[in-house]
Amino acid sequence: MKQSIRIASGQGFWGDLPTAPVAQVRNGPVDYMMMDYLAEVTMSILQKQKMREPKLGYAKDIVPLFEEILPDVVNKNIRVITNGGGVNPIACRDAIFAVAEKLKIRGLKVGVVLGDDILGEIDRLGAQGIELDNMENGESLQSIRPNVISANVYFGAFPIVEALQQGAQIVITGRTTDTGLTLAPMIYEFGWNASDWNKLAAGTVTGHILECGGQASGGNFSGDWRSVPDLAHIGFPIAEAHPDGTVVITKHDRTGGLVSSATVKEQLVYEIGDPKNYITPDCIADFTTIQLKDAAANRVEVSGVKGKPATNFYKVSMSYFDGYTAFGTLTYAWPDALEKASKADEILRIRLSDLHLNFDEIRTEFLGYDSCFGPLAENAQTMNEVVLRMGVRSRDKEAVNRFSKELAPLILTGPPAVTGFAGGRPKPSEVIAYWPALIPKSAVTPTVIVEEH
Numbered sequence: 001m002k003q004s005i006r007i008a009s010g011q012g013f014w015g016d017l018p019t020a021p022v023a024q025v026r027n028g029p030v031d032y033m034m035m036d037y038l039a040e041v042t043m044s045i046l047q048k049q050k051m052r053e054p055k056l057g058y059a060k061d062i063v064p065l066f067e068e069i070l071p072d073v074v075n076k077n078i079r080v081i082t083n084g085g086g087v088n089p090i091a092c093r094d095a096i097f098a099v100a101e102k103l104k105i106r107g108l109k110v111g112v113v114l115g116d117d118i119l120g121e122i123d124r125l126g127a128q129g130i131e132l133d134n135m136e137n138g139e140s141l142q143s144i145r146p147n148v149i150s151a152n153v154y155f156g157a158f159p160i161v162e163a164l165q166q167g168a169q170i171v172i173t174g175r176t177t178d179t180g181l182t183l184a185p186m187i188y189e190f191g192w193n194a195s196d197w198n199k200l201a202a203g204t205v206t207g208h209i210l211e212c213g214g215q216a217s218g219g220n221f222s223g224d225w226r227s228v229p230d231l232a233h234i235g236f237p238i239a240e241a242h243p244d245g246t247v248v249i250t251k252h253d254r255t256g257g258l259v260s261s262a263t264v265k266e267q268l269v270y271e272i273g274d275p276k277n278y279i280t281p282d283c284i285a286d287f288t289t290i291q292l293k294d295a296a297a298n299r300v301e302v303s304g305v306k307g308k309p310a311t312n313f314y315k316v317s318m319s320y321f322d323g324y325t326a327f328g329t330l331t332y333a334w335p336d337a338l339e340k341a342s343k344a345d346e347i348l349r350i351r352l353s354d355l356h357l358n359f360d361e362i363r364t365e366f367l368g369y370d371s372c373f374g375p376l377a378e379n380a381q382t383m384n385e386v387v388l389r390m391g392v393r394s395r396d397k398e399a400v401n402r403f404s405k406e407l408a409p410l411i412l413t414g415p416p417a418v419t420g421f422a423g424g425r426p427k428p429s430e431v432i433a434y435w436p437a438l439i440p441k442s443a444v445t446p447t448v449i450v451e452e453h
Contacts, residue, residue, distance in 0.1 A: 001189070001190060001191060001243060002189050002190075002243075003242065003243070004240055004241060004242050005031045005032065005185060005186070005189050005240075005241050006029060006030045006031050006032070006238055006239070006240050006241075007030070007031065007032040007033070007034060007182055007185055007186075007206075007210065007238065007239045007241060008024040008025075008030040008032065008033040008034070008236065008237075008238045009024070009033075009034060009035075009036075009182075009210035009211070009213050009216070009236045009237050009238070009239075010024050010025075010033045010034065010035040010080075010082075010213075010236065011035040011036055011037060011082075011084075011213060012036055012211065012212040012213025012214065012215060012236075013036065013037065013039060013212070013213070014037040014038070014039070014042055014059050014061065014084070015061075016213050016214075017213070017214065017234075017236075018061070018065070020213060020214070020234075020236045021033060021035060021065060021069060022065075022068055022069055023235070023236070023252070023255065024236055024238070024252070025069050025072040025073060025076065025078055026072055027235070027252040027253075027254070027255060028238075028252040028253065029076075030078055030238060031078065031079065031185070031189075032078065032079045032080070032081065032185045033073075033078060033079075033080050033081070034080075034081050034082070034181035034182050034207075034210060034211075035080065035081070035082040035083075035084060035181075036082075036083060036178045036181060036211050036212075036213075037059040037061075037062075037082060037083055037084035037086070038059075038083045038084070038086065038175060038178075040317050040319065040434050041319065041432055041434070042086070043086065043087060043150045043152050043175060043317060043319060044149045044150045044319035044432045045432075046058065046059075046086035046087045046088070046150075047087050047119065047149055047150040047319075048149065050087050050088050054088075054091075055088075055091050056088065056091065057086050057087040057088030057091060058084060058085050058086040058087070058088045058089065058091055058092035058095070058172075059082075059084035059085075059086060059092075061084075062082070062084045062092060062095070062096070063095050063096075063098075063099060066096050066099045067099050067102070067103070070096075070099055070100060070103055070105060070108075071103060071105070073169070073170070074105055074108065074169070077169075078169075079164065079168075079169050079170070079171070079185065080169070080170045080171070081160055081170075081171045081173075081181045081184060081185065082170075082171070082172060082173070082181070083172075083173045083174065083175065083176045083178075083181060084172065085112060085113075085172040085173055085174050086174060087117050087150065087152070087174060089112040089113065089114060089172045089173060089174055090112055090114070090449075092112075092172050093110045093112050093172050093451070096108075096110055096170060096172075097110065097453045100453045101453070105453070106453065107452060107453070108169060108170070108452065108453045109166075109167050109168050109169050109170075109450055109451070109452045109453075110168060110169070110170045110171075110172065110450070110451060110452075110453070111160075111163030111164070111166060111168030111170070111171045111172070111448060111449065111450040112163075112171075112172050112173070112448070112449050112450075113155065113159040113160060113163065113171070113172070113173040113174065113176065113446055113447070113448055114174070114446065114447040114448075114449065115153070115155070115444060115445055115446040115447045116152045116153045116154070116155050116173075116174040116175045116176070116444075116446070117150075117151070117152055117174055117175075118151050118152070118153060118316070118439075118444060119148070119149075119150055119151045119152075121151075122141075122145070122148065122151055125439070125443060126141070128443070130439060130440065130443055132151075132316060132318070132437040132438075132439065133437060134435055134436065134437065135315075135436050135437050135438050136436060141435070141437070144320045144322075144433075144435065147320040147321040147322065148318060148319070148320045148435075149319045149320055149321060149432065150317075150318060150319045151316060151317075151318040152174060152175035152316065152317050152318075153175060153314045153315075153316050153439060153444050154175055154176065154177050154281060154314055154315045154316070154317065155173070155174075155175070155176050155177070155180070155281060155314070155446050156176070156177055156180045156183075156280060156281030156282040156310075157176075157177075157179075157180035157181075157183040157184040157187055157203070157281075157282050158184075158187070158194065158282070159173070159176075159446040159448050160173065160176065160180060160181070160184035161184050161187050161188045162448045163448050163450055164184065164185065164188040165188065166448070166450040167450060168450045171184075175317060177207075177280050177281060177282075178207060178208070178211035179203075179204045179205075179206075179207030179208050179211060179280055179282075180207065180280070180281070180282065181207060181210075181211070182203065182206050182207030182210050182211070182239065183200065183203035183204055183206070183207050183282060185241075186199075186203040186206070186241050187200070187203065189241075190241075190243040194282075195309070197283050197284075197306075197307035197308055197309060198245060198305065198306055198307045199244075199245040199307075200282050200283040200285075200307055201245075201283050201284070201285035201286065201305045201306060201307025201308075202245030202246070202247065202302070202303075202305040202307075203241070203245070203282075204278070204280050204282060204283060204285045204307070205247075205268070205278075205285055205287065205290060205302060205305050206239045206241060206247045206249075206302065208267070208268065208270075208272070208278070209237065209239065209249055209264060209267050209268065209302070210237055210239055212267060212270060213236050213237075214234045214236050214237075214257060215266075215267050215270070216237040216249065216259070216263055216264055216266075216267040217234060217235055217236060217237045217251050217257040217258060217259050217263060218231060218234060218256075218257035218258035218259070218263055219231065219234055219257065221258070221262075221263055221266060222266065223262045223263070223266065224262075227258070228256075228257060228258045229256055229257070229258065230255075230256025230257070231256055231257060232256060233255060233256040233257075234255065234256045234257035235251035235252045235255025235256060235257045236251065236257075237249055237250070237251055237259060238250050238251055238252065245303070245305060246301065246302070246303045247301070247302045247303075248295060248299050248300065248301050248302070249264055249299070249300045249302060250298055250299045250300075251298055258298065259298040259299065259300055260294060260298075260300060261292045261293070261294050261300050264292060264300045264302070265292065268287060268290065272287055275287040275288050276288050277308075279311060279315075280310070281310060281314055281315075281441075282310055283307045283308065283309070283310050284307060284308040284309065284310065284311070285305060285306075285307050286305070286306045286307065286308065289304055289305055289306040290302060290304060290305055291303045291304035291305075312440060312441055312442075313438040313439060313440060313441060314438070314439050314440075314441055314444065315436060315437070315438060315439075316436070316437040316438065316439050317434070317436065318434070318435035318436070318437060319432050319433065319434060319435065320432070320433055320435055321430060321431070321432065321433075322395075322431045322432065322433035323360065323393055323394055323395035323396075323430075323431045324393070324394060324395070324396075324397045324400045324428040324429065324430060324431060325391060325392065325393045325394075325400065325428065325429055325430075325431050326391065326392060326400045326401075326403055326404050326426040326427065326428045326429065327389060327390065327391035327426055328389070328390060328391075328404065328407040328421075328425075328426040329367075329387050329388060329389045329390075329420060329421070330344060330387070330388045330407070330410060330411070330418050330419075330420055330421055331385055331386070331387050331388070331418065331419050331420030332344065332385065332386050332387075332388060332415065332417060332418050333384070333385050333417040333418075333419070334382075334383070334384045334385065334417075337383045337384065337385050337386040337417075338366060338369055338383055338386050339415075340386075340415035340416065340417065340418070341366050341386040341387075341388040341415075342366070343414070343415045344388055344410050344414045344415050344418070345364045345388060345390065347410065347413075347414050348390060348406060348407070348410060348414075349362065351406055352392075352402075352403060352406060355402060355406075357394075357396070357399040357402055357403070358394055358396050358399055359392045359393060359394045359399060359403075360393045360394055360395065361391075361392065361393040362390070362391070362392050363390070363391045363392075363393075364388070364389070364390050365388075365389040365390075366386050366387070366388060366389075367386065367387035367388075367389055368383060368385065368386055368387060369383065369386055371389070387420065390407070393431055397428055400428040401428055403426075404425040404426045404427070404428070405425060407421070407425070407426065408421055408425065
C-alpha cells in the first residue's frame, strides 16, 4: 500500500481552462488526474449529438487534449479518470485509441464504465413498478414522458475501482458522480472497503473539493479576492491523500492562485444541500465534521470526516424538452437610462399582450442594475447606461418567433437614446428542463470493459 497519492484536478466543467490539465501533468508530480466534464444539461446536449451522429455523444475537447498530454501521461505513468464519455464512452475510448495510434503509443489500457444510460429502459422499468417520478415534487414522469431526451444514473466510485484493478491507465465513464472520480483511486490504492464509511466520506469530501477545478484554489473567490496572486496562471488544486483518510489540498509550486482554508471552505459549501447528509452512491458524508487546518502556504489539511452507510438508491438525472425561449437586448443611455429601459419593457409587454401571445414566462433584467440582485437592487436613476434584456419562454414556437420581431421596432417606436441591437433578431432555442428521480440500486448494474491498444 502506498503511503500517499497525489490526485490532480484537471477540469471542473466542459469548457474549463484548456491549459489546466496540461499544466497538471507537466508542472510537478501527480499520480492521478480527474477531469469532470458533465453537468445535468450537458447530458441532454450529448444525447442530441449522438442521435444526430452515433459516433458522437462525448466531450469532443478530450481528443485534442489527449493529443497534447498522452505522451506525458504514458511516460510518467499518470492515470486519468474522466466522466467525459458522456452518453458514448465507447466512442470516446475509440477516439483516444486513435490518438494513441497517431502518436505511435502502444500498450495503452483504457477502461470504460457503461450502464448509466437508461433512456431506452424507461418503459421497461415502469412496467416493473419503477416509476421514476420527480423526487423533488412527486410529479409523475408520465406528465413529460414523450419529451424525455436523456436519462442517466449517477454511478459511484466502485466501477472505476474495478477498471483500475484491471489495469486501466485511462478510465472513461458516463454519468458518474463528480466525487467518485477522486474517491476511486483512494479506494483502489489504499484498499478501503465498501463499508469504511468514514474513509469513503473523507474521499467524497476530497472529491467535492477537487470537482470544480480552480474554484478551490482561488478562482471565483468571494473573500479577499484581491489577495489571490496571478490568477492568469492559476494552479488547479491537488489532493495529497493518505490511507487514514487525511488529505492535504495543495497545488503545484510556482503557479498562481491560492489554496487556503478560506478558498477550500468556499468550495465545500458549494451545492451540498443538507451539510450533515451529503448523499452519494458510495456513502453519506457529514460535512459538519470536516476539520481544516492551514498546514503551510498553499497547503490545507482536511481531516476528521465522518460518514454513514449509503442508501439503497441511485439518483437519476433526466432531461426533457419544455418549449422554446428567446432573449434580446437593447441599451439605453443617460439621462434617465433606467427609466427609459423600464418604459421600453412596459411598451413591449403591452404589445405582446395585444397580440394575445401565450407565454409561460416573460422575464426582464436591467443589466447593470438588477440582473444580479433582482428586487433587492437599489434605485440608481443616474446610471450612464442600462442594458434591457428581455426573454420569453413558451411551448408555442410561433409566439416566441413573434416576440423576436417585436424587439427591434422599439428602436424607433420607444424611448430615445437606444442602441446595442446587433446580430439580428433573437432566434428561438429549445428549453431543456431537469427531472431528478431515484432508482433502486438493484435495478441497474454498471458494466466495466478494459481493452488495450
